[in-house]
Ligand SMILES: [Fe+2]
């Protein structure tokens with residue numbers, strides 16, 4: 353059974369799926385946090401971590417005191433495996449069962465897989481207003497991530513299950529790589545805007561194809577694909593690099609964020625591809641390629657990139673704190689920014705953007721080349 357089908361069956365049997373705190377949104381947050389631990393914990397088993405995310409709270413009966421819920425989750429996993437509803441050998445099932453059964457017992461584990469499962473769950477404690485206790489985090493990377501407070505995002509965002517499944521599938525795939533447009537940022541942290549920073553270097557998930565080309569795997573961005581953002585990055589015509597590093601977070605666009613990132617080599621423009629294989633994406637990459645070669649490119653391609661966004665919501669991280677979210681209700685966002693003392697800066701930037709948009713407003717033809725080139729699009733701050 354495929355992972356999406358398995359998730360459907362778990363949901364059908366789950367007694368806790370209706371919970372806002374312990375339901376499927378939380379399971380996805382645990383899966384997302386798990387992704388950020390796996391590069392630094394190569395001994396941990398990605399499949400067990402993913403299954404743990406789906407099963408561990410599936411059988412909660414309430415959000416309150418429910419000491420047997422882990423045991424019931426483990427039992428559901430055993431029943432379903434024994435009914436051949438998914439494939440898992442006995443040793444891994446045993447690990448999954450122990451991880452589920454004891455996940456809420458305040459323990460730590462020296463088993464790297466169980467440690468990663470429990471750390472991924474505990475990194476989601478922010479959603480109930482609790483800071484993860486470093487003494488209960490088994491992996492050094494989880495302790496670093498927790499201290500960065502960007503981990504607040506795991507409990508706050510709506511992750512895309514399809515993308516999570518694809519990312520887990522890619523974790524042990526030797527063809528899976530990280531790709532990045534442009535040089536590494538100074539200090540090893542990508543800027544978002546207003547001085548907000550990620551906890552490392554933002555990269556795209558990618559894969560090495562059988563023919564030796566490299567594809568940007570957009571369907572693995574765990575917050576969904578933002579086509580307009582892709583266009584704004586490609587328009588800057590930066591070189592594309594193959595990058596190595598360890599994932600320590602998920603960025604505001606759902607992209608992997610790496611620490612100790614280093615450039616391996618510049619991928620020749622002719623070897624750059626994009627997935628999923630949609631005409632829009634292909635056209636954008638072709639325009640980027642032409643610009644890299646110093647050739648003329650058609651500006652209408654960039655305009656054509658305005659297809660509906662699939663993204664949900666992006667966190668704004670300021671000095672290691674979540675300062676707010678894009679795509680939330682404006683009044684809520686303003687409250688959050690006010691709380692962080694950033695409202696004035698935000699308003700200034702907004703006023704500047706509005707003024708630039710006003711100036712760039714075309715008189716007659718909305719697609720006129722000169723008005724398009726005046727927009728602030730090409731100055732995307734995603735470094
Ligand atoms: Fe739990």
Ligand SMILES: [Fe+2]
Pocket residue numbers: 378382408409473
């Ligand atoms: Fe949980």
